[in-house]
Amino acid sequence: MNKKIVEALNSDLALELSAITQYMWHHVMATGLESPHIQQKFKEISIVEMKHAEAIANRITYLGGTPTTKPAEIRVGGDLKKMIKDDLKGERIAIKQYTEHVRLCDEEGDFVTKRMLEKIIADEQEHDDFWSSVLDIKTLGEEGL
Ligand SMILES: [Fe+2]
Numbered sequence: 109m110n111k112k113i114v115e116a117l118n119s120d121l122a123l124e125l126s127a128i129t130q131y132m133w134h135h136v137m138a139t140g141l142e143s144p145h146i147q148q149k150f151k152e153i154s155i156v157e158m159k160h161a162e163a164i165a166n167r168i169t170y171l172g173g174t175p176t177t178k179p180a181e182i183r184v185g186g187d188l189k190k191m192i193k194d195d196l197k198g199e200r201i202a203i204k205q206y207t208e209h210v211r212l213c214d215e216e217g218d219f220v221t222k223r224m225l226e227k228i229i230a231d232e233q234e235h236d237d238f239w240s241s242v243l244d245i246k247t248l249g250e251e252g253l
């Protein structure tokens with residue numbers, strides 16, 4: 109078993125588990141005139157994050173590891189703008205981490221895990237792009253959220 113890859117995937121899984129809960133909670137709690145479309149989007153993305161979690165957990169199991177059940181930090185609450193900012197923050201943390209783990213896969217010669225992570229990054233960039241345009245903040249690299 110490649111411990112480095114399994115550890116990296118478990119920290120990715122923890123991020124996905126927190127994203128699932130955070131988005132679903134936001135879906136349930138979002139209120140207000142501007143929110144029906146956004147409220148639906150929270151749910152849609154939560155389901156995408158669940159598919160990421162499933163893929164990662166399957167890969168960990170295949171590699172001989174045990175998938176974690178512990179989520180990373182979950183940021184919920186506040187008004188709609190605060191929720192979106194917290195979600196965008198989560199996406200950017202995920203993109204950064206996944207990019208590092210793609211490099212690790214290169215170093216370790218695990219091209220199948222690499223391909224899975226690259227597909228997930230593409231989804232996270234779509235989420236980043238969506239929330240960035242809702243908030244009118246430039247995608248990627250913008251600090252101070
Ligand atoms: Fe995800």
Ligand SMILES: [Fe+2]
Pocket residue numbers: 127153157199231232235
């Ligand atoms: Fe995402």
